[in-house]
Amino acid sequence: MKHFRLSVDGKPYEIEILSDPRGDEVLLKVDGEEITVTAENLDVQVATAAEAPAAAPVAKAPVAAPKPAAAPAVEAGSNTLKAPLPGVINAIKVREGQTVKPNDPLVVIEAMKAMNVIRAQRPGTITRIYVNTGDRIPYGAPLLDIE
Numbered sequence: 001m002k003h004f005r006l007s008v009d010g011k012p013y014e015i016e017i018l019s020d021p022r023g024d025e026v027l028l029k030v031d032g033e034e035i036t037v038t039a040e041n042l043d044v045q046v047a048t049a050a051e052a053p054a055a056a057p058v059a060k061a062p063v064a065a066p067k068p069a070a071a072p073a074v075e076a077g078s079n080t081l082k083a084p085l086p087g088v089i090n091a092i093k094v095r096e097g098q099t100v101k102p103n104d105p106l107v108v109i110e111a112m113k114a115m116n117v118i119r120a121q122r123p124g125t126i127t128r129i130y131v132n133t134g135d136r137i138p139y140g141a142p143l144l145d146i147e
Helices: none
Strands: 002-008 011-017 025-030 033-038 080-082 087-092 105-111 114-119 124-129 142-146
Touching (some): 105 142
Antiparallel strands (some): 002 011, 011 025, 025 033, 080 142, 087 105, 105 114, 124 142
16 A cells, blocks of 8 residues: 655665555554554654655654464465455364355454354365464465365
8 A cells, every 4th residue: 555664763665555444453464574553542743855845854753563373374275265455363263174065154253343253165164274263364364274
């Protein structure tokens, strides 16, 4: 989406906004690492160099320090269902070895106080579950494998 180069306490950061910044949670890529940050009600004013007065000091924007993702780093295959949005795993409705058919509920992701039921798109068998209830996951995180 948008790329920024910020400096916090003299340390430079490369920032890319990956999700809609108007939501409660925003997915960022900070120096190549994806993190989810919680947006708070901040009064921030941004001016381009052309708009700012010549003698005006440039304010440094606050940046959340990168933290490891709750979901483990895994290699996802072609049969891997990935998170369609960032959030918290509220419930896992299946178990490994279970057979599912289209439209069966698989996982519930809580995002911005809404419960999003992720459903099977095709029939198959659950061969691996990558997440646990309570895990905070970024967009695109592997959820489970359906063979």
